[in-house]
Amino acid sequence: MSAPHILASPGGGGEFQAPGLEIFQFSPLWHGAPSWLTKPVLISALTVIIVCAFFWAAYNKPKLVPRGVQNVGEVGYLFVRDQIARPMIGKDGDRWMPFLVSTFFFILIMNWMGVIPILYLPIASHIAFPIVLAAVVYVMMIFLSIKHQGLVGYFKNMMFPPGLPKPLYIILAPIELLSNIILRPFTHSVRLFANMFAGHLLLAFFATVAYWFLIEKLTGLGAGVGVVGFLMTIVMTAFEMFVQALQAFIFTLLAASYIGGALHPEH
């Protein structure tokens, strides 16, 4: 959980040990706590509180002339509307704004938890969270597709798009079926998961390097490595904040594009 804890793990005895998968494993928060009450669960609850509190402050009793936090909330709303909903879904994109705003900001705050001191965990690096989000989008996509195109029409539009030479369909149809129905939820969730996972590992690595060479085993030769590790931790933290926001954006953008595809298969 914390650096000393990692360094005390087996294989210690004066040798530097890079953080591995064990940094994604958490025991219950305290001794005797229920086994489900772990740090990721706590952070997910915290995320819910932050997101809800922010939007409550921004959107509850909105004023015609916005003041304070409502301005920020409106900027967020307009960003999602103009960058995600309208380009991906089109004119009726505004109807999906409640879902898209919730999804985007839920993932954004969830990811940014990875750079908040003490917390330091983007919980999307636990695949359960991306799976839940991707599953919701997937179910919505299937439901909307069948509702708007019909069961047969949905598969026909997907596997046999018009205007291609006939033999091509032999290859195209199974590929389209595979990518749309089977792979899509996996790529959707794993993209978010893998980015957060790798980012967290990278940050943990540099932070551990800095801690080990500057505090645990301070030597003349090692100090330089420690300083590099420290500086890289700062640089990577900034980079991670960007990646975390970007991944939240991409996840929501893809969700909107799946919804848009279900509503308007001709595009």
Place this chain on the structure above:
Amino acid sequence: MFILAAETEHNPLIPAPAELIFGTISFAIVLLLVGWKLVPQIQKTLAERTDAIEGGLKRAEEAQREAQATLANYQAQLAEARTEAARLREKAREEGAQIVAEMREQAQAEARRIVEAAQATIEAERQQALQQLRTEVGALSVELAGRVVGEALTDQATQSRVVDRFLAELEDRTRAQEPA
């Protein structure tokens, strides 16, 4: 030096059931509160704001149009009033000129009339005087002739005295007659 910890029991690609459940609950809460309750509110407000701005613009346009109409109306009235005033002035001037002409005409007529009356009076008086003179001259001549014959006009001096006396008498008579 770098030893990667091999954790065989934990596979990061296997979701933890507890996290699946809590992830679902968390997302559901956010969807319900933010998505279902709060975002529609801001959408409504944004729509209202658009309406208000568009309505405000429309109202401003209307007011502008109204003001312009009023201005045009006012200007038309002003122009009308000016024309009316000019017309009245013109009319007054004409009337004035006419009145002056009439007055002059009347005055001239009156003057002419007075002059004519005076001339007539003078003529009448002259005629009367002439008439009177004529009769008196006859009578006086007869009387003078009688005197001249009665006195036996012998010399120039007597004759002259007779005439002088006559004239003096005449004068006296005239003087006596005048006050009457």
